[in-house]
Amino acid sequence: MPEPKTLQEAIVYFADPDRAFEFAKRLRWPDGTVVCPRCSTAKNSFIKTRKLWFCYTCKKQFTIKVKTIMEDSPITLDKWMTAFWLLANAKNGISSHELGRSLGVTQTTAWFMLQRIREVMEGRKFGAKNKIGGEGNEVEADETFVGGRVKNMHRTKRTKYMLDSRGPNFNKTIVHGILDRDLRQVRARVVPNVTRETLQDQILKSVKFGSTIYTDAAVAYESGLQRTFVHDVVDKTQAYVRGRVHVNGMENFWSLMKRTLKGTYVAVEPFHLQRYVNEQVFRFNNRATKDNPLNDSDRFVFLMSQVLGHRLTYSDLTGKSESPHHAPTGTRQTPEPF
Numbered sequence: 280m281p282e283p284k285t286l287q288e289a290i291v292y293f294a295d296p297d298r299a300f301e302f303a304k305r306l307r308w309p310d311g312t313v314v315c316p317r318c319s320t321a322k323n324s325f326i327k328t329r330k331l332w333f334c335y336t337c338k339k340q341f342t343i344k345v346k347t348i349m350e351d352s353p354i355t356l357d358k359w360m361t362a363f364w365l366l367a368n369a370k371n372g373i374s375s376h377e378l379g380r381s382l383g384v385t386q387t388t389a390w391f392m393l394q395r396i397r398e399v400m401e402g403r404k405f406g407a408k409n410k411i412g413g414e415g416n417e418v419e420a421d422e423t424f425v426g427g428r429v430k431n432m433h434r435t436k437r438t439k440y441m442l443d444s445r446g447p448n449f450n451k452t453i454v455h456g457i458l459d460r461d462l463r464q465v466r467a468r469v470v471p472n473v474t475r476e477t478l479q480d481q482i483l484k485s486v487k488f489g490s491t492i493y494t495d496a497a498v499a500y501e502s503g504l505q506r507t508f509v510h511d512v513v514d515k516t517q518a519y520v521r522g523r524v525h526v527n528g529m530e531n532f533w534s535l536m537k538r539t540l541k542g543t544y545v546a547v548e549p550f551h552l553q554r555y556v557n558e559q560v561f562r563f564n565n566r567a568t569k570d571n572p573l574n575d576s577d578r579f580v581f582l583m584s585q586v587l588g589h590r591l592t593y594s595d596l597t598g599k600s601e602s603p604h605h606a607p608t609g610t611r612q613t614p615e616p617f
């Protein structure tokens with residue numbers, strides 16, 4: 280059977296547990312040498328009936344899921360792989376309700392699977408922590424406010440919110456983003472505030488020396504940047520673009536992100552927002568272009584192959600310490616429950 284190219288083919292392909300297992304094994308150990316994830320030695324024997332290995336060095340068994348985000352999950356490999364395929368390729372994201380229905384698992388289980396995959400999407404191997412820009416590259420930096428929509432609030436909360444002197448954005452979560460126009464790559468982080476220190480710190484962390492940076496005229500960007508970068512400012516309130524000095528690319532990214540958040544995920548709590556930002560950045564940075572004709576299968580293989588070494592505990596995921604085998608108790612049920 281040829282390797283899958285479409286979602287339908289992927290579902291059929293991975294429905295065979297042996298095939299899913301062999302596929303994952305090739306991604307995890309591409310040269311064919313199975314190495315123990317605990318002690319890194321290659322002396323082991325394969326127990327075929329149980330699809331696991333016994334390591335002669337550390338005298339322990341290991342499965343293909345050990346030391347990955349799938350470890351401790353009772354969900355079978357074929358379901359995981361279908362979930363990876365879906366999230367890597369769904370243009371507008373996929374809700375936990377939808378994934379739960381597709382895989383035949385509960386919505387809570389589907390939600391945990393999606394959160395773990397989004398965590399992988401931020402991984403170092405995707406370059407999310409590598410700097411962009413560089414000598415001669417044009418970079419846009421911009422921030423946006425997410426959430427806190429008045430419309431969905433209870434009346435008393437809404438009144439309080441409208442009267443709050445801190446202005447219309449105090450209740451929102453801030454995301455800062457950087458776009459390299461030449462590389463067509465984005466980096467984006469949830470930030471605690473829009474002070475000069477915070478925003479410039481994001482730029483210094485993500486942008487290489489010598490880049491040309493375009494921002495809006497936010498006070499936070501004034502001075503400081505010139506020492507490291509060439510800095511050009513466009514004042515968004517003037518509603519025009521001085522030649523190449525604009526942040527339209529970043530604004531397009533924000534509108535894509537907000538459409539997905541609003542349309543598919545309905546409500547995302549601030550604590551979880553970074554993972555949804557990761558998902559959007561992954562999709563943007565790995566979309567097909569003329570120079571880089573990626574298809575669905577490529578994106579899936581790319582994401583799946585990075586799974587190794589990414590583990591997410593229950594407390595990382597929720598900020599609470601509880602067993603990963605139980606549904607989150609006492610957490611508020613929102614349209615996209617957290």
Ligand SMILES: [Zn+2]
Pocket residue numbers: 315316317318319320334335336337338339
């Ligand atoms: Zn070992």
